[in-house]
Amino acid sequence: xxxxxxxxxxxxxxxxxxxxxxxxxxxxxxxxxxxxxxxxxxxxxxxxxxxxxxxxxxxxxxxxxxxxxxxxxxxxxxxxxxxxxxxxxxxxxxxxxxxxxxxxxxxxxxxxxxxxxxxxxxxxxxxxxxxxxxxxxxxxxxxxxxxxxxxxxxxxxxxxxxxxxxxxxxxxxxxxxxxxxxxxxxxxxxxxxxxxxxxxxxxxxxxxxxxxxxxxxxxxxxxxxxxxxxxxxxxxxxxxxxxxxxxxxxxxxxxxxxxxxxxxxxxxxxxxxxxxxxxxxxxxxxxxxxxxxxxxxxxxxxxxxxxxxxxxxxxxxxxxxxxxxxxxxxxxxxxxxxxxxxxxxxxxxxx
Amino acid sequence: xxxxxxxxxxxxxxxxxxxxxxxxxxxxxxxxxxxxxxxxxxxxxxxxxxxxxxxxxxxxxxxxxxxxxxxxxxxxxxxxxxxxxxxxxxxxxxxxxxxxxxxxxxxxxxxxxxxxxxxxxxxxxxxxxxxxxxxxxxxxxxxxxxxxxxxxxxxxxxxxxxxxxxxxxxxxxxxxxxxxxxxxxxxxxxxxxxxxxxxxxxxxxxxxxxxxxxxxxxxxxxxxxxxxxxxxxxxxxxxxxxxxxxxxxxxxxxxxxxxxxxxxxxxxxxxxxxxx
Numbered sequence: 038x039x040x041x042x043x044x045x046x047x048x049x050x051x052x053x054x055x056x057x058x059x060x061x062x063x064x065x066x067x068x069x070x071x072x073x074x075x076x077x078x079x080x081x082x083x084x085x086x087x088x089x090x091x092x093x094x095x096x097x098x099x100x101x102x103x104x105x106x107x108x109x110x111x112x113x114x115x116x117x118x119x120x121x122x123x124x125x126x127x128x129x130x131x132x133x134x135x136x137x138x139x140x141x142x143x144x145x146x147x148x149x150x151x152x153x154x155x156x157x158x159x160x161x162x163x164x165x166x167x168x169x170x171x172x173x174x175x176x177x178x179x180x181x182x183x184x185x186x187x188x189x190x191x192x193x194x195x196x197x198x199x200x201x202x203x204x205x206x207x208x209x210x211x212x213x214x215x216x217x218x219x220x221x222x223x224x225x226x227x228x229x230x231x232x233x234x235x236x237x238x239x240x241x242x243x244x245x246x247x248x249x250x251x252x253x254x255x256x257x258x259x260x261x262x263x264x265x266x267x268x269x270x271x272x273x274x275x276x277x278x279x280x281x282x283x284x285x286x287x288x289x290x291x292x293x294x295x296x297x298x299x300x301x302x303x304x305x306x307x308x309x310x311x312x313x314x315x316x317x318x319x320x321x322x323x324x325x326x327x328x329x330x331x332x333x334x335x336x337x338x339x340x341x342x343x344x345x346x347x348x349x350x351x352x353x354x355x356x357x358x359x360x361x362x363x364x365x366x367x368x369x370x371x372x373x374x375x376x377x378x379x380x381x382x383x384x385x386x387x388x
Numbered sequence: 389x390x391x392x393x394x395x396x397x398x399x400x401x402x403x404x405x406x407x408x409x410x411x412x413x414x415x416x417x418x419x420x421x422x423x424x425x426x427x428x429x430x431x432x433x434x435x436x437x438x439x440x441x442x443x444x445x446x447x448x449x450x451x452x453x454x455x456x457x458x459x460x461x462x463x464x465x466x467x468x469x470x471x472x473x474x475x476x477x478x479x480x481x482x483x484x485x486x487x488x489x490x491x492x493x494x495x496x497x498x499x500x501x502x503x504x505x506x507x508x509x510x511x512x513x514x515x516x517x518x519x520x521x522x523x524x525x526x527x528x529x530x531x532x533x534x535x536x537x538x539x540x541x542x543x544x545x546x547x548x549x550x551x552x553x554x555x556x557x558x559x560x561x562x563x564x565x566x567x568x569x570x571x572x573x574x575x576x577x578x579x580x581x582x583x584x585x586x587x588x589x590x591x592x593x594x595x596x597x598x599x600x601x602x603x604x605x606x607x608x609x610x611x612x613x614x615x616x617x618x619x620x621x622x623x624x625x626x627x628x629x630x631x632x633x634x635x636x637x638x639x640x641x642x643x644x645x646x647x648x649x650x651x652x653x654x655x656x657x658x659x660x661x662x663x664x
Contacts, residue, residue, distance in 0.1 A: 098563055118566040125567040131560045135582040148569035189564075196568065 047075040047232030048109035048199045050095065055104035057090050057256075064090040066256035067104070072200075075230040077223065078261075079243035082253035083279070088236045091253070092202050095234065097121045108199055119148075121200075124193030124231075128205040130185045132177035138164065138188050139173040145196040163195035164188070166225060183214035190222065194229065201226065201233040207242065219246055240280050244268065252276050268320075270306050274385035277318035284324065284357045288317040288384065296384055299331045299351065304381040315384040319377065321346065321360040327376035333357065338367040349373060420637065427631045440627050456632050459617030460639070462530045466613060467599040467643075469534035471592050474545050477538070479588060482549055483580055486558050500546035503539050508604035511540070519609055533611050540605070541598050545591035552587025593644055600640050 050072040057065040064087045072078050080088040093099040095106055097118035105112050113121050124145075132141050142160040151159070164170045167187040177185055186206050193201060203222070207215045223246040226233050237243050243250045244264040251261040252275070260267060260276045271277035278285075288298035290312050295302045298317045333349035336356065340363060347359045347367040357375070367373075400408070428436040444453060478500075485492050503511070515536050526532050558580065565579045566572075581588070603615035614636055622629030 096563075096567055098566070117571075118563070119569045119571055121567075122569075123567060125564070127560050127564060129557055129560050131557070131564040133561060133565070133579055133583070134556065135585075144565070144570075145568035148574065192564075192568065202567075 047230055049074055049107075050109075050200055050232055050234070051107045052091070052095070053105045053107070055091070055094060055106060056102045057087075057094055057099060058102045063256055065094065065101070068253075068256070068258060070251060070258060070261070072232050072234060075232055077226055077233045077235065077246060077248045079235045079237055079247035079250045080253055081237055081240055081243040081250050081280070084238060086253040087256040088238075088253045089204060092204055092234055092236045095200070096123055096125055096202055122196075122198050123200045123202055124196060124198035125202040126186065126189045126193050126204065126206040128208055130177065130182065130209070131189055132185055132192070134177055137174050137176060138169065138180070141177070141188060142192045142195050145192060149196060159195055160191075163191040166194070167191045167221070181214075182210050183218055186210065186218060187221075190225070194225070194231070199232070201231045203233065203235040205236055205238070208237075208239070215242075222246065244280070250280075252279060254279075270381065271318065271383040272307055274316065274318060274383055277383035282321050282358060282360075283318040283383075284321065284355075285316050286319055286355055286357070287353070287387070288315050289313070290315055290384065296382065298377065298382070299353075301331075301377045301379075303377060303379060306381045306383050310384055311386070314387040316387055318383045318385075319357075320380065321358045323378045323380045323382075324357055324359045325376050325378060326359070326361060326365060327374045329374050331375040331377075333373055333375050335367050335369050335371040335373060337369060349375065351375075420634070423630050423634055427627055427634065429627075441631060444628055444631050453621070453628065453632070455612075456614075456617050456621060459612050459614050460636070462612055463600055463614035464643075465531050466534050466537060466602075467596045469531050470537040470541060470599050471595050473534055473538040474541055474591065474595055475588065478542070478545055478591075479549060479581075479584070480576070482546070482553060483558065483576070483584075486553055487562060497546070497550070500542045502543075504543040508540065508602075509608070511536070512605050512608040515605065515609065530611050530613070533606060533609065533613070534599075536605050536609075537595075537599050537602060540602070541595040544594040544598060548591040548594060549584065549587040552584050556583050589647070592647055596643060596647065597640065600636070600643075 052068045052070040055065050055068040056063065066087075068087070068091055070078070070091075080091060082088045090099060094101045097113070097116060097120075101114060105114050107113065108121070108123075132138075133144065136144070139157070139160055142163055143156050146156040146159060161170055161173060164173055167190055169184060169187050169191065172180065172184065172188075177188070180188065186209075189206070206222075207219055210218065219242055235243070235247060244267070247264060249261055250264055250267050252259045252267065254275050260272045262270070267276065268281050271280060277283050286298050288296040288303075290296050290305065290310050292312065293302075294305060294308050296305055296310075296315060296317050297303075298319065303317065303319075331351060333351050336348045336350050338345060338347040343363060344360055345363045345365065345367065347361065349357050349359065351357060359375070361367075399405075425436075427440055428438065430437055430439070482496070485496050519532070519536075522532050522535065561579055561583065562575045565575045570578065600614060602613065603619070606613040607616050607619070618629050618632055618636070621632060
């Protein structure tokens with residue numbers, strides 16, 4: 038189930054102050070990012086934040102305006118895409134329509150002048166790895182979208198590249214296949230130990246598979262960290278709002294270095310926040326029902342399988358989403374009391 | 389434009405297909421049968437025989453109709469050179485525009501479709517002084533006419549190739565190939581051209597057909613090609629002219645068949661419905 042020669046460790050990839058300017062706008066505004074050998078890093082952000090550009094600059098499909106990119110310690114800025122030794126899976130289906138699945142996977146080996154027999158063996162092994170060995174003689178148009186992306190993954194990995202780049206490879210697939218393939222990509226990546234950069238706009242996807250997630254905004258990395266860290270300790274309001282669900286509540290930072298929200302003191306993630314009125318981002322699971330506390334009225338409640346998400350209105354008019362056990366009753370119109378668990382929150386200053 | 393016709397779904401029923409084929413076949417067949425009938429007539433006394441056909445061929449290749457053969461040779465050379473000029477200049481240009489200069493697409497399209505709006509006769513007026521220069525540079529060989537023909541086939545060739553170009557994701561395919569280690573030349577030869585085969589073939593077909601049927605420019609620039617030669621023959625003997633017209637049709641048919649064979653998909657591709 039693995040390629041013929043397995044790598045124990047990937048290589049280091051480093052972005053240093055990478056700037057990319059297009060006529061009229063700056064897509065990358067000084068990106069610094071280091072991928073450790075064998076690490077799976079997700080670039081997460083809304084469309085237009087520069088995440089795809091960062092990946093394309095690393096792939097050599099775009100030239101950086103300034104800054105440098107090193108792979109395994111060597112500067113690759115001057116190398117054309119075809120000599121960077123990377124594997125890439127694209128968002129749109131990119132299999133060569135005139136070639137069979139097997140020939141598609143063999144393509145990269147052919148470019149490297151690998152002898153015919155070895156080429157075939159390795160290509161078939163790569164296809165087996167993605168579970169498509171039996172489809173070797175078919176053409177791309179005879180495969181489903183998920184199968185095509187699997188073949189694309191096999192094609193990208195068969196040459197045993199130093200780095201694997203995934204440019205939203207799952208966004209064209211339907212939900213079930215997306216989750217399945219996502220987990221499979223992660224399994225194969227761990228198996229091969231290849232350094233991987235994964236671009237996505239789907240926060241769930243990023244949190245689920247990556248070792249570290251870099252949240253991008255307007256051409257820079259806003260915060261980078263392990264998924265749990267990013268979720269629980271969002272340093273900026275942008276990250277808090279983009280990663281996971283957040284309730285935005287008015288609060289006030291006081292002298293003790295905490296923020297007071299609805300009469301409850303909460304610790305700050307960024308303790309350097311100046312005094313004054315702020316918007317605090319409270320996670321739905323950090324709000325719980327209580328017998329006394331903040332009064333509220335249930336506005337709506339949706340059953341989501343293992344849990345329930347209920348929206349309530351506070352006396353101030355603010356809407357708060359609460360995530361709680363599916364068994365807890367929450368009928369529309371009910372009067373309830375809320376408590377905050379006291380987890381640290383991200384805040385943004387209000388004018 | 390078979391590529392476009394194939395894109396229609398749902399497909400018409402078998403009966404409709406045969407009906408269409410029958411009607412179209414009739415439209416083509418009636419004039420051809422009429423021509424054959426005409427060449428077999430025995431003049432005023434009525435009846436049919438092969439005397440005129442025998443007369444044409446009895447002279448052999450060196451007979452009195454040698455001029456037609458020379459003209460046919462000229463036309464073939466013109467067709468080949470025109471197709472080469474078209475392929476070498478138009479195809480890379482269009483790929484380059486698609487990949488790197490998408491904002492030039494409109495301009496290129498306008499430029500390529502322009503010749504269809506200019507009557508050949510007007511074109512010749514402009515071409516005459518140009519060709520005095522061309523003659524100085526390349527001599528006055530017949531093949532130089534291909535430069536002019538390269539222009540008049542542009543609209544047809546452009547449409548055929550563009551339809552194909554839009555059907556494939558040129559940018560992603562070439563980026564995928566490059567990330568797999570292919571240089572630009574390899575991308576062009578091994579990835580883009582095989583996927584553009586259909587468009588390039590139909591562009592070649594239509595170019596050959598246009599060149600073999602071209603009269604105005606050749607006549608006005610005093611060059612000899614198949615059409616001008618046929619006109620000369622028809623002035624002396626209309627029967628022989630029709631015989632040669634028929635032969636020219638057969639020849640063009642065989643030529644297109646041959647080109648189709650050369651560019652046909654190898655192995656069992658067509659049977660798997662790889663066309664869509």
